Amino acid sequence: EPEVTQTPSHQVTQMGQEVILRCVPISNHLYFYWYRQILGQKVEFLVSFYNNEISEKSEIFDDQFSVERPDGSNFTLKIRSTKLEDSAMYFCASSARAVDEQFFGPGTRLTVL
Amino acid sequence: QQQVKQSPQSLIVQKGGISIINCAYENTAFDYFPWYQQFPGKGPALLIAIRPDVSEKKEGRFTISFNKSAKQFSLHIMDSQPGDSATYFCAARRRSNYQLIWGAGTKLIIKP
Numbered sequence: 306e307p308e309v310t311q312t313p314s315h316q317v318t319q320m321g322q323e324v325i326l327r328c329v330p331i332s333n334h335l336y337f338y339w340y341r342q343i344l345g346q347k348v349e350f351l352v353s354f355y356n357n358e359i360s361e362k363s364e365i366f367d368d369q370f371s372v373e374r375p376d377g378s379n380f381t382l383k384i385r386s387t388k389l390e391d392s393a394m395y396f397c398a399s400s401a402r403a404v405d406e407q408f409f410g411p412g413t414r415l416t417v418l
Numbered sequence: 419q420q421q422v423k424q425s426p427q428s429l430i431v432q433k434g435g436i437s438i439i440n441c442a443y444e445n446t447a448f449d450y451f452p453w454y455q456q457f458p459g460k461g462p463a464l465l466i467a468i469r470p471d472v473s474e475k476k477e478g479r480f481t482i483s484f485n486k487s488a489k490q491f492s493l494h495i496m497d498s499q500p501g502d503s504a505t506y507f508c509a510a511r512r513r514s515n516y517q518l519i520w521g522a523g524t525k526l527i528i529k530p
Contacts, residue, residue: 309461348462348507348520361515396461403516406452409461 307331309410311397317416318387326382326413328397337380338398338407339372341365354380387417422510424521432529437495439524441508444489448510453482453493456505498528
C-alpha cells in the first residue's frame with residue numbers, strides 16, 4: 306500500500322541553525338501539507354501546497370518557514386533559524402484532491418537545543 | 419477563531435467496554451468531521467469520518483454520532499480491545515479551504 310515517508314525520523318539541532326525536513330508524498334497525490342504537533346498538544350496546520358505554490362498557510366508559518374518541491378517526488382519544509390519553540394513533531398501529509406482524505410507520514414521529531 | 423474542543427483528555431476503559439470520546443465545534447463552516455487514531459511514534463491515521471447531513475456512521479466496532487443542532491460529535495468504540503489503546507483526535511474540515519482543525523486529543527488506554 307502506498308504511504309507517505311519522512312526523513313529523518315529525529316533531528317537534533319542547535320538554536321539558530323537551519324533545518325530541512327523531507328517528505329515523499331504518495332506518488333499520484335497533488336496536494337501536500339505540513340502539520341506540527343508540540344509534545345502533548347494538538348496537531349496544528351502549517352501550510353498546504355498545490356501546483357508548486359502555497360495555497361494556504363497558518364499564522365505559525367512565518368518568514369522563518371519555507372516549503373519546496375525540488376523534484377517530482379520530494380516535498381521539503383525548511384526552517385531558516387530554529388528557535389527552542391520549534392521543537393515538535395512535524396508531519397507531512399498528502400491527498401489526491403483537496404477534498405480527499407489526507408494521508409500522514411510517520412513524522413520527524415525536531416529537537417532544538 | 420474556529421475551535422474544536424475534545425474531551426476527555428485521557429480515558430481508561432476495561433477490555434470489552436465502550437469507549438466514548440466527545441468533540442464540539444463552534445460554528446457551521448465545516449463540511450467533514452474525521453477521527454484520527456495515532457499510535458506512539460506514528461502519524462495520525464484516518465479511522466472513520468462523517469458528513470454533517472448524517473447523524474450516525476458505523477464501521478465495525480467504531481461509530482460516530484453527530485448532533486448538528488448541538489454542534490457535537492462523538493466516537494464510540496464498542497467491545498474495546500487493548501490494541502485500541504492510542505491517542506484519538508477529532509477534527510473538523512473547513513468548507514472554504516479544506517483545512518483541518520484538530521481537537522486536543524484523547525489518550526485511550528484499554529486495560530486487559
